[in-house]
Amino acid sequence: MQEKNLMDNFLRVIKYQDNIRGLSSFVNFEDKTRVMSEFVDNIITISTKPFKRKKREALDEIANDQNELFEPGTTKSDPKTATISEIPGKLSDFADMGSMSNVISKLQKMALPEKWDLDIEENIKSNRHQILLKYFYHAFGRALVTSQIVVDECRTVVIFNTGLVDCHYQPIYVFLTKNKPRSKQEWKFNDFFVLGSGIGKRILEHFNPCDLPKAPQYFDDICDLVYDFRKGEPTPDYHHCIIDNIHRWPQSVHEHECPAEWAKIKDEIKPGIADKEKSELFQQLRNVIKENVTVYQRYKLRFDSSIDLAFKKVTWNYKTAVPMYWSIDKKIHLLLPLCLDTEDRVDAALVVNKTAKGYIGDTLFTLDMAYANARLVCRPECEWLST
Structure with missing residues (x-):
C-alpha cells in the first residue's frame, strides 16, 4: 500500500x-x-511543490496604498507561476473590467503618446480612444491564443502584457486579482503597471522575470510583413471591392460618377455612422452600378488605375505596404494605398492576401479601418496611413 x-x-x-x-x-x-x-529516497526535488503551499492572504484584499498591495511576509526567493486551465475567449467573460472607458483612459495616459482617436471622434467626446479599445481587446485575445496569460501558483494574481510601453519604453502589464466569491467573472481588473514602479516594485516577489508574459505577436514569419513585388500586382475581387463595399469609397468619386443617386443619400451619411448602417443606405446606388455597365466601368477604371499606382509605389519603396492583422482569419495581410479620386491623395486601402502564386486583393478598407487593424501589429510609420 x-x-x-x-x-x-x-x-x-x-x-x-x-x-x-x-x-x-x-x-x-x-x-x-x-x-x-x-x-x-527523496532525491528528486520538484521546485513547484504542488502539494504543500504556504498559506497567505489573498492578493485581492488590496489596500488603497499600492505599497501595501503585497503581503510583506511573502518570500522573495522562489516566485512561481501556474497555468489557467480554461480561459473564456472574451475579456468581459474572463475579468470584471469595471468601466472600460476609465480603463482605456488610464492606459492611454500611461502609454507612449500617440493618437488613438479616429478622425470621426473629434466631435464625439463620449466615444474616445476607439483604436486603443480595439487594440486592447485584441491584445488579450492574442495573449490567450499564444499562452501569454500567467497566474501565480496560489491563483491570486493574473498578468498579461499589453504590448504597449511607457515613455521609457518599459512594457505595460495588466494586473488582475481574484474577484469576489460567486461573481460572474473569476478575476477583476486592478491596475496597469511597469516593473520598478508602483505595483511593479514588488511584482517579482510572485513572478520570476523569465515568467512574465511577452508582448502579443501577430506574425510568425517576418517575410509576411513585406510585399514581394516579384509576384506582380494583386488580383482584386472586383465585385466585393466595387459593388459590396461601394459605401467605403470616397464621397467625391460618387459625386462625379453617380451624382443623381449620391444626391439622394448624402444628407443621411452622418459622422461616425456604423459601417453596416452606411452600407444599407448605399443599396440603391449599389444597384445602379451593378446594372449600368457604363457606370460600373468608370468605377473599375478608377480602381485599376489606383492599384497600378499602388504597385509602382511599393516597387519603389517596400515600406509602402503596411502589415495588418485581420481577426476574421487570424492572419497577417498587407495594406496598399489607393488613390481613387486623385493621384495626389490616398483615400482608401486595399487589403491584399499572399498566396503561393501571388497576391489577391480581398477587400476595401477606409483609412480609419486600415489604421485600426494595422495598429495591432505595430504603430504604422508611413506617410499615407495616419490618423
Whole structure:
C-alpha cells in the first residue's frame, strides 16, 4: 500500500510539472526502476511543490496604498507561476473590467503618446480612444491564443502584457486579482503597471522575470510583413471591392460618377455612422452600378488605375505596404494605398492576401479601418496611413 501511494504521488507530481512547464519528456520512463528509487529516497526535488503551499492572504484584499498591495511576509526567493486551465475567449467573460472607458483612459495616459482617436471622434467626446479599445481587446485575445496569460501558483494574481510601453519604453502589464466569491467573472481588473514602479516594485516577489508574459505577436514569419513585388500586382475581387463595399469609397468619386443617386443619400451619411448602417443606405446606388455597365466601368477604371499606382509605389519603396492583422482569419495581410479620386491623395486601402502564386486583393478598407487593424501589429510609420 505504501509503495502504491508513493507511485500515485509520483505520477501526480509528474503530471503537475508537465502541465506547468509543457514538457513532454520530463522523465525517461524507460528507466522506471531508477526513477522510482530516487523518488522513494527523496532525491528528486520538484521546485513547484504542488502539494504543500504556504498559506497567505489573498492578493485581492488590496489596500488603497499600492505599497501595501503585497503581503510583506511573502518570500522573495522562489516566485512561481501556474497555468489557467480554461480561459473564456472574451475579456468581459474572463475579468470584471469595471468601466472600460476609465480603463482605456488610464492606459492611454500611461502609454507612449500617440493618437488613438479616429478622425470621426473629434466631435464625439463620449466615444474616445476607439483604436486603443480595439487594440486592447485584441491584445488579450492574442495573449490567450499564444499562452501569454500567467497566474501565480496560489491563483491570486493574473498578468498579461499589453504590448504597449511607457515613455521609457518599459512594457505595460495588466494586473488582475481574484474577484469576489460567486461573481460572474473569476478575476477583476486592478491596475496597469511597469516593473520598478508602483505595483511593479514588488511584482517579482510572485513572478520570476523569465515568467512574465511577452508582448502579443501577430506574425510568425517576418517575410509576411513585406510585399514581394516579384509576384506582380494583386488580383482584386472586383465585385466585393466595387459593388459590396461601394459605401467605403470616397464621397467625391460618387459625386462625379453617380451624382443623381449620391444626391439622394448624402444628407443621411452622418459622422461616425456604423459601417453596416452606411452600407444599407448605399443599396440603391449599389444597384445602379451593378446594372449600368457604363457606370460600373468608370468605377473599375478608377480602381485599376489606383492599384497600378499602388504597385509602382511599393516597387519603389517596400515600406509602402503596411502589415495588418485581420481577426476574421487570424492572419497577417498587407495594406496598399489607393488613390481613387486623385493621384495626389490616398483615400482608401486595399487589403491584399499572399498566396503561393501571388497576391489577391480581398477587400476595401477606409483609412480609419486600415489604421485600426494595422495598429495591432505595430504603430504604422508611413506617410499615407495616419490618423
